Amino acid sequence: MMAARRVMICALALVLGSMPVWARFDMTKPINGEIMRIEGNTVALGVGDSKREILLAIEPETVISLNGNKAKWSEMHAGFRALVTIKDGVCQKFEATGQK
Amino acid sequence: MMRRIAAIVLATLLMLPPQVMQAGTLLLRDGKRMDGEVRFTTEGQLAITPEGTAKEQLHALEAVQTAVFSGKLPRSVDANSKRPNAEWTLRDIGNANKPAVMGAGDKRITLRDFSGGVRRKKYGGDSIAFIGQRLEGDGEITARVIVTEQNNRARAGVMIRETLFSEARYVAIVRSVDTSECVMQVREERTDMPEVVGETQKPILGAAWLRLTRAGDKFTAAESVDGKKWTVLGEKTLPLVDGRGVFIGLFASGTGAENVTYFDGVVASGKRSTITEIDQVNEPVSGVVLRSGTLIAGNIERVDAKEVRIRRTDNEQISLNPASVSQVFYASLSEGMRAKVERGSLGIMLQDGDFVDGELKEIDGDRISVSSVVFGITQIERRQVAAVILRPLAVEKLPWVVKMADGSEIRAKSVKLDKDRLVLDEPRAGEVRVLVKDVLRVDSIK
Numbered sequence: 001m002m003a004a005r006r007v008m009i010c011a012l013a014l015v016l017g018s019m020p021v022w023a024r025f026d027m028t029k030p031i032n033g034e035i036m037r038i039e040g041n042t043v044a045l046g047v048g049d050s051k052r053e054i055l056l057a058i059e060p061e062t063v064i065s066l067n068g069n070k071a072k073w074s075e076m077h078a079g080f081r082a083l084v085t086i087k088d089g090v091c092q093k094f095e096a097t098g099q100k
Numbered sequence: 101m102m103r104r105i106a107a108i109v110l111a112t113l114l115m116l117p118p119q120v121m122q123a124g125t126l127l128l129r130d131g132k133r134m135d136g137e138v139r140f141t142t143e144g145q146l147a148i149t150p151e152g153t154a155k156e157q158l159h160a161l162e163a164v165q166t167a168v169f170s171g172k173l174p175r176s177v178d179a180n181s182k183r184p185n186a187e188w189t190l191r192d193i194g195n196a197n198k199p200a201v202m203g204a205g206d207k208r209i210t211l212r213d214f215s216g217g218v219r220r221k222k223y224g225g226d227s228i229a230f231i232g233q234r235l236e237g238d239g240e241i242t243a244r245v246i247v248t249e250q251n252n253r254a255r256a257g258v259m260i261r262e263t264l265f266s267e268a269r270y271v272a273i274v275r276s277v278d279t280s281e282c283v284m285q286v287r288e289e290r291t292d293m294p295e296v297v298g299e300t301q302k303p304i305l306g307a308a309w310l311r312l313t314r315a316g317d318k319f320t321a322a323e324s325v326d327g328k329k330w331t332v333l334g335e336k337t338l339p340l341v342d343g344r345g346v347f348i349g350l351f352a353s354g355t356g357a358e359n360v361t362y363f364d365g366v367v368a369s370g371k372r373s374t375i376t377e378i379d380q381v382n383e384p385v386s387g388v389v390l391r392s393g394t395l396i397a398g399n400i401e402r403v404d405a406k407e408v409r410i411r412r413t414d415n416e417q418i419s420l421n422p423a424s425v426s427q428v429f430y431a432s433l434s435e436g437m438r439a440k441v442e443r444g445s446l447g448i449m450l451q452d453g454d455f456v457d458g459e460l461k462e463i464d465g466d467r468i469s470v471s472s473v474v475f476g477i478t479q480i481e482r483r484q485v486a487a488v489i490l491r492p493l494a495v496e497k498l499p500w501v502v503k504m505a506d507g508s509e510i511r512a513k514s515v516k517l518d519k520d521r522l523v524l525d526e527p528r529a530g531e532v533r534v535l536v537k538d539v540l541r542v543d544s545i546k
Binding site: 055057089091 | 246247248250277278280302303304305306307325361362
């Protein structure tokens, strides 16, 4: 009976513990998403299978690249994939891939 | 052998009383005023290293009229400045591992804190670093918040809080680094954990603009990725006690390790003033007022015919003879309440502002019995009571007044130093010992 209760508690803890993971970002790793919209210096990225939207401001110091080459922000388009690196609380690198 | 010597040296160093060195002011009896680093010496003198000099001066306690510690100098009032840094004051609220440090440039405020987050009162209340101003009436604060710490417990944001006490009621926008989300968070009652009343629809990665507005009792929280297009996170009605104003500002908290937060483009509006020494003296949430006029802040543990017992914020317990106590208060009193209490009638001040004239009969658990001429014996629930007035004040003129960071104001016949504590001879409470590091101000009245 006790063992069954323990199993139940462990299962519940696992379920509860895993719940918020989808909503959290590991800021120590680049974040992968698809450019959904661009408005000025801000971009909406679709993250994960559900393409959950997150917003991001491009900073003057953000290093922008497209297909591995240095690029301007104006070259970015909806539909491109992007890898975003956050460092010191701001967007340090915006690495996009896609066809113009 | 060398290891033993090292151990003895270390042990000796640990046994030395801590050097308490703080920025402040000395006003001497001859009228001279000096600003600089002020400390108590182990011989019980006051030492000051005046600003711009390296030489320390020693002054006997008797030669000092007023000693103000810990950067608590009154500063000029600047009601509508929009400059981000000029009149912002940093304050550690609750216990932090180390004092926070603020750096302020033209466009950016940098906050390095060592605090531990918002907590329930029984766990010591909030532990945050707060950079704020006093706000009277309506107001607003806007800032671009950059949480640099990648630890998932790092939090930062903007806040309007009732007092600088760790368990104060407040409304805040809290930005979390791990979810990239902002929430509108409210502590409605002092003993509660804060509640989330509104949250981000679309998370913002990296820097985010936050804006918190107070209009009457209504608070509105909004966020923005660019500072132009704003999304409302939530609204909340919360009447804060606004006797001398509330506190508006920026905050950060982490895990106790160093947590660096940047605040860019900080703009506050409304009738604001710099936090002064008087503001730093928090209005105590609970405590006792002795007949001598001494106020001791702390948690009320016992009130009956035999004893009034209070546990101070430094965890020291003080047992008092009920005959020496004038008032026991369970909540900070508004100005209107204070006026009624100061009329001198005995009785009970209720939280809703009503005053029940009468004599205290008994405090039994959560019920207080009072004998009133009009109503006879009346029982009142403790949670409805703001203060109990047991006896009239009989304020004595005493030569020393010591103000503490927790709001205590202790009148004493004498003051002397014993290691890291001041020993105060209070006529009703006897010997009261307080930590030197918690002393905000010492006044000699002759």
